[in-house]
Amino acid sequence: MPQLIEKQILDAPIWSILLVNGKEGIFSMGGTSVASDREVERETADDLDRIGGHQSRQEEHGRNEHNSRKSEDDLNEWKWIKVQGAEGWWQVLMRGIWIDGVKILANQPAVLDVNTPFIIAPPLAARTFYSSISGSKQLPPPFDQFTAYPCFNPPRVHFEFASWNFEVLKGKRDQGTFSPGGRFSLGRMTTGSGYCLGIVVESRMGARAAEARESKSGVKVEGGDGLSDVWVIGEPFFRDVQIAFNWRDKLVGMQRA
Known part of the structure; x- marks a missing residue:
């Protein structure tokens, strides 16, 4: 810890480890406050929601492309x-x-x-x-x-x-x-x-x-x-x-x- 402070990697003698699990929340050890835990939990949930939304949009885009291809193929049939x-x-x-x-x-x-x-x-x-x-x-x-x-x-x-x-x-x-x-x-x-x-x-x-x-x-x-x-x-x-x-x-x- 003193070496990390001396190298200005840390600016306070506080350490923590955060384990983030998208299903079961956050497990922490060290000097992290409960409020910080909750803030990180909220940010993580927001990130996961955005990723999920992006995947949904990708899936929807894929469906639209598939339907478009079906429509194009449809015009090529008698x-x-x-x-x-x-x-x-x-x-x-x-x-x-x-x-x-x-x-x-x-x-x-x-x-x-x-x-x-x-x-x-x-x-x-x-x-x-x-x-x-x-x-x-x-x-x-x-x-x-x-x-x-x-x-x-x-x-x-x-x-x-x-x-x-x-x-x-x-x-x-x-x-x-x-x-x-x-x-x-x-x-x-x-x-x-x-x-x-x-x-x-x-x-x-x-x-x-x-x-x-x-x-x-x-x-x-x-x-x-x-x-x-x-x-x-x-x-x-x-x-x-x-x-x-x-x-x-x-x-x-x-x-x-």
Whole structure:
């Protein structure tokens, strides 16, 4: 003890030994006060709680990663959806449309058509869609089917079928072409513009059919030809999602491309 004090390792002639047991508390010998024992006991308990909490968070993180991997794996398997509507139409129900992680539309009927170069949306749905994209603006007539958005702020778009969300229209354009809006873009509004035209286009199918019938008959026609409220999911969708058609059972299969 004198040597320890002389070397200034200790500043008082007091010694103690503390044995810490996480299950049964603290055993001490020497000159440690009861208050100090209790203080160390509290600090030790707090440390053990923090370690336990950290382990719990690690376990939770591990579970989340596992669930995420399961979700990713789930999208790589074929999912089958019942065809709806009239005979000969491959019409399915989109359970939701998501923009930047927010569900903006639900239960939208959709026709799958690989020959259509756009994603065509009913008028109200198209306006709801673009109202969720900051800075977007509808073009004036006669180009009001199209909507522009800031080229460097393309949205993250997910289409939900049954319980599966597929991210679509993501990434860059095809090799040899360029648009700062990526695959969501049809190109710049004008050379040097910071605005691009979105590939989701407002439909005129039902409205035009109604106008034609009205002009011939002279009678006001309410509604269209059944397509006015239907999305037409065109070729851009098929780049992200593989589609298979089961003619016998009237099913559409989907798998992430």
